[in-house]
Amino acid sequence: MKRNLVIVIVCAAGLSGLLWFKSQTVSDPSWEQPAMSSSARITLSGRFSTNRLKELRRQIDTALEESKRLVNIWDETTEISQFNRFNSTEPFPASAEFARLIRFALDFSVQTGGAFDPTVKPLVDHWGFGPKKNRDPLEEIMKAVGWQKVRLENGTLIKGHPRLQLDLAAIADGYGADCVAAVIRKNGCTGFLVEVGGELIAEGTKRSGKPWRVGIESPEPGKASGEKIFRTVELSGKALATSGDYRNFQTRDDGTRYSHIINPHTGKPSESDVASVTVITAQCIDADALATALCVMGSEKGFQWLDKHPEFQAFFILHAADGSFTSRFSTGFPLH
Numbered sequence: 112m113k114r115n116l117v118i119v120i121v122c123a124a125g126l127s128g129l130l131w132f133k134s135q136t137v138s139d140p141s142w143e144q145p146a147m148s149s150s151a152r153i154t155l156s157g158r159f160s161t162n163r164l165k166e167l168r169r170q171i172d173t174a175l176e177e178s179k180r181l182v183n184i185w186d187e188t189t190e191i192s193q194f195n196r197f198n199s200t201e202p203f204p205a206s207a208e209f210a211r212l213i214r215f216a217l218d219f220s221v222q223t224g225g226a227f228d229p230t231v232k233p234l235v236d237h238w239g240f241g242p243k244k245n246r247d248p249l250e251e252i253m254k255a256v257g258w259q260k261v262r263l264e265n266g267t268l269i270k271g272h273p274r275l276q277l278d279l280a281a282i283a284d285g286y287g288a289d290c291v292a293a294v295i296r297k298n299g300c301t302g303f304l305v306e307v308g309g310e311l312i313a314e315g316t317k318r319s320g321k322p323w324r325v326g327i328e329s330p331e332p333g334k335a336s337g338e339k340i341f342r343t344v345e346l347s348g349k350a351l352a353t354s355g356d357y358r359n360f361q362t363r364d365d366g367t368r369y370s371h372i373i374n375p376h377t378g379k380p381s382e383s384d385v386a387s388v389t390v391i392t393a394q395c396i397d398a399d400a401l402a403t404a405l406c407v408m409g410s411e412k413g414f415q416w417l418d419k420h421p422e423f424q425a426f427f428i429l430h431a432a433d434g435s436f437t438s439r440f441s442t443g444f445p446l447h
Contacts, residue, residue, distance in 0.1 A: 123229050136160050139318055142168070146175045147287050148185070148280070149308040155295070156318045167298050174290040175307075181209050182279040182286065184232065194268060194277040195232065204265035210263055211287065212366050213333055218281060219257035219400045223416070226404035228375035232278035235262025239361050240371045240381055241278070253378045284308030285352050285399025292395070301363070307335070309353060313346035318364045324447060330357035330428050330436065331384040332368070341428060343447045350395035354402035355387030355428070372406045383409035386436055389426045391444065397423070410439060417441050 216229035236245035260271030300314030326340035356370035
């Protein structure tokens with residue numbers, strides 16, 4: 112009798128301990144929080160103590176705030192806004208991380224023949240997509256546009272034209288996603304899915320062992336985010352970014368639409384055959400930048416560029432003459 116009582120007590124203690132442990136841990140945590148100009152969605156694979164998860168979320172909050180303080184043109188206190196107000200060709204002292212971002216942007220401008228260009232802010236404002244409307248004539252604005260008109264020198268940024276201004280929106284979300292992923296990896300997490308403003312990084316698998324699966328949206332204006340999926344992709348150890356003309360646009364008086372994606376060569380909204388393009392590569396900032404550049408290039412020039420850069424894979428959704436969509440993708444793009 113006593114032996115049975117001992118067994119009951121031991122079992123009860125074990126069950127209490129198990130219940131306590133479960134109450135102090137979270138399985139496959141997932142949450143959404145503000146980030147950059149939109150939001151971040153983070154899903155982790157595995158079981159985490161509440162204290163560990165709290166500290167991880169604190170570090171992620173810090174990483175997102177720090178990245179936002181560098182690149183948000185809607186906040187006048189950020190480093191990029193300070194640079195944009197600096198109407199001088201004298202050297203502008205830049206923080207090490209801001210200088211690193213500008214170096215990346217300028218290098219990518221060279222790689223894409225200027226299809227990606229970080230100096231388009233005056234054009235973004237002119238076409239109604241920035242914080243303030245720029246009503247100067249397009250010909251006048253173009254005098255201050257061009258990646259060749261800004262340079263890095265001894266930790267400073269130097270404008271070739273005093274009214275030159277930067278806009279890093281085309282890499283901001285990808286950069287933010289990379290920052291979040293770096294924090295998660297540093298904390299020893301091997302399975303996660305990070306999304307910042309629609310740009311994604313996937314690592315490992317779900318706890319079930321199943322791969323992360325993400326959708327490529329159908330580029331139909333008026334559809335809510337995620338409402339209609341064109342194709343799906345299995346993603347692990349890679350980053351994915353999408354750009355297109357269907358989500359952020361303005362409407363002219365005659366009812367025609369124009370995209371927020373600006374062609375730096377013409378100074379006008381991009382009018383290529385690309386409705387959307389999804390890029391997969393190692394880092395999200397690279398995928399984000401290239402997705403914008405490929406929209407500007409159009410599919411033919413885009414595929415010529417991709418043939419020379421096999422480290423990138425891309426899936427194009429193209430406008431057809433009858434108003435429908437067709438698709439085309441590079442070899443190895445992991446469609447499911």
